[in-house]
Amino acid sequence: MEALKAAKQLLDCYRTGEANNPETFGAAIAAVLSDYPLDVVQYVCDPRTGLPSSSTWMPNCAEVKAACNERVAWLHKVERFQNWGKKPLEIEPPREDRPTREELQAKYGENWGLTSLDEKPKASTFKAPTKEELVAHYREYGLAFQPKSEGI
Numbered sequence: 001m002e003a004l005k006a007a008k009q010l011l012d013c014y015r016t017g018e019a020n021n022p023e024t025f026g027a028a029i030a031a032v033l034s035d036y037p038l039d040v041v042q043y044v045c046d047p048r049t050g051l052p053s054s055s056t057w058m059p060n061c062a063e064v065k066a067a068c069n070e071r072v073a074w075l076h077k078v079e080r081f082q083n084w085g086k087k088p089l090e091i092e093p094p095r096e097d098r099p100t101r102e103e104l105q106a107k108y109g110e111n112w113g114l115t116s117l118d119e120k121p122k123a124s125t126f127k128a129p130t131k132e133e134l135v136a137h138y139r140e141y142g143l144a145f146q147p148k149s150e151g152i
Helices: 002-012 022-033 038-045 061-082 101-108 131-140
Strands: none
Touching: 002 022, 002 038, 022 038, 022 061, 038 061
């Protein structure tokens, strides 16, 4: 709603308008202004600081957007200079009780739970089922192949 008021204020600063449809043109300007913070919109639409003081012709949407982008860039530059020389915020590590090295070694062992490269991995005790065992398993649990019906 503020953007609509600002658009009306901006467009009322000019003597005449050449828009084909003034309502659509005003709504388009308001839509452009609604993408920006209120302080930027107020600056751009103010007759002392914004477009009415620098443009003798009624601005189109692109000119309004360019003026808003220029103001946003200027505000970012000001903010950057205000923070000049200040240290960035340092994030402290979480202050929780952490286990000691001795506690971790007691929990995970001397090698921290990792096997040595010299040690050979343990042989697997898994035995793959035979064809007959698989057929019996499929029959027991009703997993046999069932063709699709023709109607589907």
